[in-house]
Amino acid sequence: MSLFLFLTVVQAIVAAALVAVVLMQRSEGGGLGIGGSPGGMMSARGAADLLSRTTKWLAVAFVGLSIALAAVAVDVNSGDAIESTLDRNVTANEADPLAVPSQQDGSDTAAPADPLAPSGE
Numbered sequence: 001m002s003l004f005l006f007l008t009v010v011q012a013i014v015a016a017a018l019v020a021v022v023l024m025q026r027s028e029g030g031g032l033g034i035g036g037s038p039g040g041m042m043s044a045r046g047a048a049d050l051l052s053r054t055t056k057w058l059a060v061a062f063v064g065l066s067i068a069l070a071a072v073a074v075d076v077n078s079g080d081a082i083e084s085t086l087d088r089n090v091t092a093n094e095a096d097p098l099a100v101p102s103q104q105d106g107s108d109t110a111a112p113a114d115p116l117a118p119s120g121e
Contacts (some may be wrong), residue, residue, distance in 0.1 A: 003068070003072055004072045004073065004076055007065060007068055007069050007072060008069065010065060011062070011066070011069060013063050014058055014061050014065060015062060017058055017060060018055065018058040018062055021051055021054050021055050022055060022056060024051060025048070025051050025052070025055070026048065046101045
């Protein structure tokens with residue numbers, strides 16, 4: 001479980017760094033109709049190359065960590081002692097104390113009306 005937590009923290013750090021690096025880049029294509037100013041802070045070609053390479057490697061790390069987290073999550077949840085979410089929901093619904101009891105005696109009397117249902121008036 002500690003490997004999963006460690007990878008999740010690293011994934012969050014990589015994601016935040018990826019967002020920061022992408023936001024620092026100058027918009028060359030005017031993606032949302034907003035062009036970058038030529039006198040911007042990162043207008044040098046060397047800085048743009050560095051940011052592009054950093055973005056590429058952060059994206060590779062992000063995808064790799066996503067695959068690793070998926071693999072670790074499958075290993076963690078593959079044990080017999082751990083119930084699936086579906087099993088927990090079915091068990092919770094069976095033990096619902098607010099459920100309307102079914103008619104066990106075979107009588108034709110209707111189940112009690114729902115007090116929250118709108119009246120026919």
